[in-house]
Amino acid sequence: MELWQAALSTLNPNPTDSCPLYLNYATVAALPCRVSRHNSPSAAHFITRLVRTCLPPGAHRCIVMVCEQPEVFASACALARAFPLFTHRSGASRRLEKKTVTVEFFLVGQDNGPVEVSTLQCLANATDGVRLAARIVDTPCNEMNTDTFLEEINKVGKELGIIPTIIRDEELKTRGFGGIYGVGKAALHPPALAVLSHTPDGATQTIAWVGKGIVYDTGGLSIKGKTTMPGMKRDCGGAAAVLGAFRAAIKQGFKDNLHAVFCLAENSVGPNATRPDDIHLLYSGKTVEINNTDAEGRLVLADGVSYACKDLGADIILDMATLTGAQGIATGKYHAAVLTNSAEWEAACVKAGRKCGDLVHPLVYCPELHFSEFTSAVADMKNSVADRDNSPSSCAGLFIASHIGFDWPGVWVHLDIAAPVHAGERATGFGVALLLALFGRASEDPLLNLVSPLGCEVDVEEGDVGRDSKRRRLV
Structure with missing residues (x-):
């Protein structure tokens, strides 16, 4: 003593x-x-x-x-x-x-x-999700290619009793996913869109988590240099976090419709690679002139959020991505950047980050000033900004939002986790804890309810049905 x-x-x-x-x-x-x-x-x-x-x-x-x-x-x-x-x-x-x-x-x-034992079970599932995401991000592309990532998704689906929806290779092109297909068509392992869907009885809203899963990013024909390419195995960090969080959330009793959408591709170089000046038709129906093949994450996510909006009927769409190097300059190594059309959700992301340890800080949301950076003379937009000194991380997020529309009535949240996805040479599993905390009110679990910043007060005079419905709402 x-x-x-x-x-x-x-x-x-x-x-x-x-x-x-x-x-x-x-x-x-x-x-x-x-x-x-x-x-x-x-x-x-x-x-x-x-x-x-x-x-x-x-x-x-x-x-x-x-x-x-x-x-x-x-x-x-x-x-x-x-x-x-x-x-x-x-x-x-x-x-x-x-x-x-x-x-x-x-x-x-x-x-x-x-x-309590229930708390320990929640912690076990959450930490398993963090380590799953970190393992995927740490694994090099000669092992973690798009096919292997699909195996990881199938494994989680089997564990949860969910059969994933998978659209891949030429079917992507046929069905209009020009963003995902255009980014991944030059790689040996074909691109894919995969979806895990949880649709319980009594759900009051539909939520979609969309993850960027670029298993390796050479930059394409706008190729990265020898000092900036190493580490690009981490460009699937958003999709890895969505997978780890989805697994934990469903195990802890998620009460609303939840779709995990994975936009998988390898941005490679080859005879079939997308060229600068090419124009792609994306799933939103909008055309994009490519002026930088290294701005590929926003292309795959644009298809992902469009699918979540049009096919899944989502009320809330959250996309998570290692999107821009500028994020680390804007909010640093420890804080992810959040861009959203909702002031309430912006505050909620910051609060959830403080409660779970996955820190978040807001970016400027001002499409009327920033979206003109993507003006094209021959298409609906370009995929990279004209002025890289004009809030590039905000602009990159706005590109994604434009494919569901700035007047879309639902909640859209974009999380850029490029810097905090790793610490030194190791992945952190960033994003898993954040998603679990942010959407904790949709869970049966008391611990996730405790760390969640969202939810409405219950009116004790309402009947059981009204009370239950109100409890489920995240906003």
């Missing part, structure tokens, strides 16, 4: 601190005493960093996480990021003993009783 007290007295977090104990067999670490308004109260990024740097070596290790009850979800997801699944190091395959890490939560403050 004296040793423990002595260790605690040495800690002076600025912003964190740690002290080794018992010949490095244990470590006590301290998180920041306070954080700024744009950070998560859980200090999630510091949790991941401390575990990576301070956890003692060994085959069987234990982490005791001391936090308040509202921070359990963000803390668990932060811990999961510290233990990535993908590795091809030769030593890992020869290791006979399997490594295990046991995590215990010790709750302080209000509601400091034992963690």
Whole structure:
């Protein structure tokens, strides 16, 4: 006890601190005493960093996480990021003993009783989703091509009892998906649009999550350089996050119609590759003049959101993508950028990010000033801006929105996760926790309800039907 007290007295977090104990067999670490308004109260990024740097070596290790009850979800997801699944190091395959890490939560403050079994199940599903997304993003394209990604989607579908809808290769062209087909037609493994649909009885609205799944981005004929191309295996981070979040959300009892739409392609170079000056007809019915083949993510997502609107009848469409390098300049390495036609959902995304640890900050939404950047003399629009100094991340998102229409009455949310999808050379699984928190009110799970920023107050004078319907609404 004296040793423990002595260790605690040495800690002076600025912003964190740690002290080794018992010949490095244990470590006590301290998180920041306070954080700024744009950070998560859980200090999630510091949790991941401390575990990576301070956890003692060994085959069987234990982490005791001391936090308040509202921070359990963000803390668990932060811990999961510290233990990535993908590795091809030769030593890992020869290791006979399997490594295990046991995590215990010790709750302080209000509601400091034992963690309930239902909460632990929710945490297990959420962290599995984070690690699934990170594994897909970490896997190189010689293994994680479009066919392999479809296998991952089929695997999740089988686990949940859902048969995916898959449109691929020449069928994309025949059915009018000119964006996805045009981006992926030069690759060995053909492009595809895949959809996992959850349609429970009693649903009050339809939600679509649309993920950008560019399994590798060479830039196409507008080819990237030798310093900017490495790391482009991560360009499927949006689709990976949607898959991980969909799996967890359905397992936790999602009460509304939920469609996960995956726009899969490899932006490759070859005789059949799209050229600058080509014009493609997208699923929205609008024509696009290609002036930059390296602005491909918005093309596949334009088809995805159009499909969600026209074929799935979505009331809420959220697209998630590693869309622009400019996002990291606009909102930094830790905060995703949000662009939306709804001020309420903009605020909700920021609040959800603080609650779950996947931080978010708004971009300028002003189509009347910015969309003219895509003006074309021969088509409805170009796919890349004329002036790259004029809020390019906002403009890229507006390109996607234009294919459902700026006057569309539903809610559209665009999340650009280009920078936070990785930390150094490792994927973070960013986006899974954010989607679960943002749509937590559509879940049966009490923990996801707790971290969700959305939902209406229930009028106790209404009947059961009205009360249930109102509870389900996200806005």
